Amino acid sequence: MAASLALLLLLLLCPASSDAAAAADELSLLSFKSFLLPSDGGGLLLASWNASSRHYCTWQGVACGRRHPDRVVELRLRSSNLSGTISPSLGNLSFLSKLDLGGNHLSGKIPPELGRLSRLRWLNLSGNSLQGSIPAAIGACAHLTGMDLTNNQLRGTIPLQICAAMENLAYLYLDGNGLSGQIPGSLAELPSIQDLSLKNNRLSGHIPSSLGNLTGLSYLDISNNKLSGPIPSSFGNLTSLSELDLSDNMLSGSIPSSLGKLASLSGLDLSDNTLSGAIPSSLGQLSSLSFLGIDSNNLSGVIPDAVWNMSSLTVIGVQYNMLSGMIPANAFSTLPHLQRVYMDHNLFHGHIPASIANASNISMLTFVYLSIGANRISESLPKDIGLDTLDLSSNNLSGQIPKSLGDMPILHSLNLSFNNFAGEVPTNGAFANASEFYIEGNANLCGGMPELRLPPCFLKPPKRKHQIMLLPIVISLVSMLAIFSLLFVLHTWHTGRKTEGPTRTQMQGHPMITYLDLVKATDGFSPTNLLGSGSFGSVYKGKFDSNNVDTDLVAVKVLKLETPKALRTFIAECEVLRNMRHRNLVKIVTICSSIDNRGNDFKAIVYDFMANGSLEDWLYPDTNDESGKRHLNLYQRVTILLDVACALDYIHCHGPAPAAHCDVKPSNVLLDADMVAHVGDFGLAKILVEGSSSMQQSTSSMGFRGTIGYAPPEYGAGNMVSTHGDVYSYGILVLETVTGNRPTDNRFRQGLSLREYVERALSDKVMDIVDRQLSLDVQNEHETLDDSSHKRKIDCLVSVLRLGLSCSHELPLSRMRTTDIVNELHAIRESLLSE
Ligand SMILES: *[C@@H]1O[C@H](CO)[C@@H](O)[C@H](O)[C@H]1NC(C)=O
Numbered sequence: 001m002a003a004s005l006a007l008l009l010l011l012l013l014c015p016a017s018s019d020a021a022a023a024a025d026e027l028s029l030l031s032f033k034s035f036l037l038p039s040d041g042g043g044l045l046l047a048s049w050n051a052s053s054r055h056y057c058t059w060q061g062v063a064c065g066r067r068h069p070d071r072v073v074e075l076r077l078r079s080s081n082l083s084g085t086i087s088p089s090l091g092n093l094s095f096l097s098k099l100d101l102g103g104n105h106l107s108g109k110i111p112p113e114l115g116r117l118s119r120l121r122w123l124n125l126s127g128n129s130l131q132g133s134i135p136a137a138i139g140a141c142a143h144l145t146g147m148d149l150t151n152n153q154l155r156g157t158i159p160l161q162i163c164a165a166m167e168n169l170a171y172l173y174l175d176g177n178g179l180s181g182q183i184p185g186s187l188a189e190l191p192s193i194q195d196l197s198l199k200n201n202r203l204s205g206h207i208p209s210s211l212g213n214l215t216g217l218s219y220l221d222i223s224n225n226k227l228s229g230p231i232p233s234s235f236g237n238l239t240s241l242s243e244l245d246l247s248d249n250m251l252s253g254s255i256p257s258s259l260g261k262l263a264s265l266s267g268l269d270l271s272d273n274t275l276s277g278a279i280p281s282s283l284g285q286l287s288s289l290s291f292l293g294i295d296s297n298n299l300s301g302v303i304p305d306a307v308w309n310m311s312s313l314t315v316i317g318v319q320y321n322m323l324s325g326m327i328p329a330n331a332f333s334t335l336p337h338l339q340r341v342y343m344d345h346n347l348f349h350g351h352i353p354a355s356i357a358n359a360s361n362i363s364m365l366t367f368v369y370l371s372i373g374a375n376r377i378s379e380s381l382p383k384d385i386g387l388d389t390l391d392l393s394s395n396n397l398s399g400q401i402p403k404s405l406g407d408m409p410i411l412h413s414l415n416l417s418f419n420n421f422a423g424e425v426p427t428n429g430a431f432a433n434a435s436e437f438y439i440e441g442n443a444n445l446c447g448g449m450p451e452l453r454l455p456p457c458f459l460k461p462p463k464r465k466h467q468i469m470l471l472p473i474v475i476s477l478v479s480m481l482a483i484f485s486l487l488f489v490l491h492t493w494h495t496g497r498k499t500e501g502p503t504r505t506q507m508q509g510h511p512m513i514t515y516l517d518l519v520k521a522t523d524g525f526s527p528t529n530l531l532g533s534g535s536f537g538s539v540y541k542g543k544f545d546s547n548n549v550d551t552d553l554v555a556v557k558v559l560k561l562e563t564p565k566a567l568r569t570f571i572a573e574c575e576v577l578r579n580m581r582h583r584n585l586v587k588i589v590t591i592c593s594s595i596d597n598r599g600n601d602f603k604a605i606v607y608d609f610m611a612n613g614s615l616e617d618w619l620y621p622d623t624n625d626e627s628g629k630r631h632l633n634l635y636q637r638v639t640i641l642l643d644v645a646c647a648l649d650y651i652h653c654h655g656p657a658p659a660a661h662c663d664v665k666p667s668n669v670l671l672d673a674d675m676v677a678h679v680g681d682f683g684l685a686k687i688l689v690e691g692s693s694s695m696q697q698s699t700s701s702m703g704f705r706g707t708i709g710y711a712p713p714e715y716g717a718g719n720m721v722s723t724h725g726d727v728y729s730y731g732i733l734v735l736e737t738v739t740g741n742r743p744t745d746n747r748f749r750q751g752l753s754l755r756e757y758v759e760r761a762l763s764d765k766v767m768d769i770v771d772r773q774l775s776l777d778v779q780n781e782h783e784t785l786d787d788s789s790h791k792r793k794i795d796c797l798v799s800v801l802r803l804g805l806s807c808s809h810e811l812p813l814s815r816m817r818t819t820d821i822v823n824e825l826h827a828i829r830e831s832l833l834s835e
């Protein structure tokens with residue numbers, strides 16, 4: 001009796017229908033597996049897919065539901081080296097909400113059976129070799145939010161069914177296929193669409209003007225197709241759009257002035273079309289526009305004045321058009337974020353805009369590149385140029401090449417070829433390096449470095465006795481020079497320090513700031529403004545209210561010049577940071593090298609102020625303090641680690657010269673008001689000699705670089721400074737950020753290092769070693785949310801710790817490269833975000 005009651009209870013608890021559905025899920029998965037080629041990496045991965053030893057909900061990549069614990073809700077096998085075809089049986093996983101098979105080698109067709117997945121929200125099949133057309137049946141997935149089919153070999157047209165009932169579709173990416181035919185006007189019926197990317201296909205015909213009805217659209221990219229006809233003026237209604245890319249088509253007609261209504265636009269690319277007419281001045285209203293690309297069209301007329309008012313611009317590309325008129329003298333100077341301007345191959349005339357001359361103009365800090373070659377620019381060169389690269393070739397410029405240009409600190413490429421320059425080519429600075437300037441096609445130049453093989457610059461010498469004639473001239477010149485220099489030395493000696501008062505020098509391209517300015521900004525270096533002090537100096541918070549400086553709040557590092565190393569670190573920091581600009585580096589506002597009110601040397605570096613202090617402050621909050629209650633969650637920590645990795649990747653590989661930071665640690669990672677991390681304190685940094693691998697013997701006078709606990713083992717032994725050393729310190733920082741333990745913690749004194757401590761716990765006791773705040777977060781998640789999110793967080797912790805371990809490998813060459821670190825952290829962070 002009791003037994004039958006129990007049986008009845010069992011039957012009630014597990015309804016037979018659910019059993020059957022669950023069994024069907026298992027069969028569908030096994031069928032999916034059987035369609036894959038077992039010889040590949042996928043075969044290895046799917047070894048865990050063994051019905052007799054494990055429940056299918058625990059198979060790799062499979063996640064089951066919270067309310068329906070036997071039903072498969074996610075199948076995520078991204079970048080798993082799978083090949084073979086996609087089994088139609090997936091259409092039977094009726095609870096599936098996320099299907100991600102992106103980045104594999106799958107071939108064959110997309111099974112139309114996927115259209116039966118009525119609960120499907122995310123479909124990612126990108127980066128495979130899928131063929132055939134997009135099955136119209138997909139349109140039946142009424143709940144689909146995002147569909148990514150990019151980079152396959154899909155052919156045929158975009159099915160109209162996609163647009164019919166997909167009320168939730170917000171992200172549609174079909175780029176990089178061979179899709180042809182027209183863009184269906186009915187796409188305009190997708191009420192929720194935000195991102196629409198159809199680039200790199202073979203779509204043709206006109207752009208449907210109905211797309212102008214998609215007012216929620218924020219990203220539209222239909223570049224590199226075969227579209228023709230005009231840009232619909234209805235696009236002016238797409239007021240949420242932040243990026244619009246129509247480049248590389250055959251669009252014609254003029255640029256609709258309605259585009260000036262796209263107030264949120266930050267990138268506009270209309271290049272490589274056959275657009276004609278003038279640039280509408282309404283574009284000047286695009287106050288958020290950062291990238292403007294309208295090059296390689298047939299545009300004519302002048303650049304409207306309003307364009308020089310678009311203060312967010314960083315890149316302007318108008319090359320290869322028929323634009324004319326003069327470039328205003330103060331062009332560029334009102335664009336504080338400008339970086340690169342391409343104006344070559346047009347019909348501009350007049351002179352070189354005066355504003356490029358002024359390297360000290362604060363508003364031109366980032367502006368480094370200008371090409372105005374192949375125009376009709378005339379007259380002469382300015383005496384100074386505050387750019388890195390300037391191309392003036394094939395114009396109508398004349399006059400001499402000023403010697404002062406050789407001394408421009410950041411000028412590294414000057415193309416003067418095919419003009420009418422005359423006179424002597426200087427030999428100083430940039431002109432001493434034949435790869436930095438180009439002068440061919442100027443008939444009347446002389447002198448210069450011998451490699452140029454130009455005629456010498458002497459006036460036609462008298463035919464006879466010229467040596468004898470020249471000698472007295474040389475002698476009198478030399479003696480005049482000697483007298484002048486003597487006078488000059490006497491003068492400067494006389495008027496020396498006492499009368500000179502506070503002097504000021506500045507870094508090229510940065511605003512000038514005097515000692516007195518800094519006294520004012522920091523309230524006389526008052527202790528209340530002291531942010532911290534170290535062996536080389538003290539850091540104060542300062543506030544400028546002049547409009548000379550574009551940031552109000554700053555941090556001022558005053559160097560203790562009595563310690564001999566301080567001056568060297570100052571010079572190192574200036575040298576390294578001179579040309580470095582990156583989102584994740586602390587920005588130097590300026591440097592101040594002056595005399596204080598007692599007549600002593602005074603040197604300070606002024607940085608952007610970082611409102612949220614250092615990573616160290618966050619990892620070890622002062623519990624007495626109000627701020628002690630704050631802490632970083634897992635996502636924030638991963639983002640900070642990613643920011644730091646990006647900064648290192650930049651200074652190691654992508655900066656103006658490869659460099660090593662040599663002191664990566666939490667107190668040197670600073671957080672701005674938006675919690676974006678910036679790597680600071682380059683006092684120990686070192687520029688590495690290019691070409692000599694990335695390793696280099698450090699000068700012995702510098703001695704040990706770095707901080708105990710973070711410095712790699714090889715610095716102690718052989719003093720090798722290298723980018724690998726930074727990666728070691730970074731690895732330690734990663735482990736510390738996740739575990740909340742300093743590498744110098746007392747518990748690591750007796751043999752066991754932070755690395756070993758993590759290594760031991762990695763396989764099964766991860767939650768025991770992570771920072772208490774993090775483990776609380778993850779624990780909460782466990783209780784409130786579904787298992788798969790909890791599992792994902794633990795996976796993420798494990799991946800980050802593993803990354804920390806591979807960065808802090810004992811052997812320098814076995815450590816990860818920064819590029820790989822960045823990629824991996826991106827992937828980890830994304831996996832954390834996915835629903
Ligand atoms: C992917 O599969 C191919 C073919 O079997 C194999 O050669 C390759 O090593 C695998 N790659 C990875 C990363 O597993």
Ligand SMILES: *[C@@H]1O[C@H](CO)[C@@H](O)[C@H](O)[C@H]1NC(C)=O
Pocket residue numbers: 047050051052053
């Ligand atoms: C599945 O697991 C069982 C027991 O662990 C094992 O005997 C069998 O060979 C496995 N099958 C496959 C296909 O790996």
Ligand SMILES: *[C@@H]1O[C@H](CO)[C@@H](O)[C@H](O)[C@H]1NC(C)=O
Pocket residue numbers: 024028031088089090092
């Ligand atoms: C889907 O399930 C049905 C029965 O539930 C079955 O007849 C069919 O063969 C399955 N389809 C695939 C492709 O496995």
Ligand SMILES: *[C@@H]1O[C@H](CO)[C@@H](O)[C@H](O)[C@H]1NC(C)=O
Pocket residue numbers: 078079102103124125126127146148171
């Ligand atoms: C789809 O997968 C690919 C390859 O793994 C990935 O790069 C892409 O970001 C994914 N798409 C979306 C929308 O997440």
Ligand SMILES: *[C@@H]1O[C@H](CO)[C@@H](O)[C@H](O)[C@H]1NC(C)=O
Pocket residue numbers: 188209210211212213234
């Ligand atoms: C935009 O939508 C409105 C109504 O929703 C419709 O009347 C109009 O024809 C659409 N515009 C275009 C260009 O399709």
Ligand SMILES: *[C@@H]1O[C@H](CO)[C@@H](O)[C@H](O)[C@H]1NC(C)=O
Pocket residue numbers: 212233234235236237258
């Ligand atoms: C959308 O654009 C069309 C064509 O430019 C215009 O006639 C219409 O008034 C616009 N609609 C809205 C809501 O701005």
Ligand SMILES: *[C@@H]1O[C@H](CO)[C@@H](O)[C@H](O)[C@H]1NC(C)=O
Pocket residue numbers: 274276298300
């Ligand atoms: C460019 O515009 C000019 C007139 O402004 C016209 O004569 C020429 O044919 C156009 N070129 C192309 C390729 O459209």
Ligand SMILES: *[C@@H]1O[C@H](CO)[C@@H](O)[C@H](O)[C@H]1NC(C)=O
Pocket residue numbers: 284305306309
């Ligand atoms: C540029 O901006 C200034 C100040 O905002 C304004 O006075 C001026 O009229 C603008 N110029 C143009 C051509 O829009």
Ligand SMILES: *[C@@H]1O[C@H](CO)[C@@H](O)[C@H](O)[C@H]1NC(C)=O
Pocket residue numbers: 330333334354355356358361362363
């Ligand atoms: C420097 O920039 C300001 C705007 O910030 C501008 O008014 C001024 O003309 C510029 N100076 C030169 C010489 O370009």
Ligand SMILES: *[C@@H]1O[C@H](CO)[C@@H](O)[C@H](O)[C@H]1NC(C)=O
Pocket residue numbers: 357358359360361362
């Ligand atoms: C550059 O600008 C500064 C101030 O912005 C000014 O004092 C200086 O005279 C300018 N130099 C040139 C060459 O225009």
Ligand SMILES: *[C@@H]1O[C@H](CO)[C@@H](O)[C@H](O)[C@H]1NC(C)=O
Pocket residue numbers: 373393394415416417418438
């Ligand atoms: C300089 O300009 C000439 C003429 O346009 C061009 O042929 C040459 O390649 C340019 N040199 C460099 C290095 O860009």
Ligand SMILES: *[C@@H]1O[C@H](CO)[C@@H](O)[C@H](O)[C@H]1NC(C)=O
Pocket residue numbers: 376378379396398
């Ligand atoms: C080049 O400049 C000279 C004067 O500097 C002028 O006379 C001549 O017309 C210009 N040539 C062209 C093609 O603009």
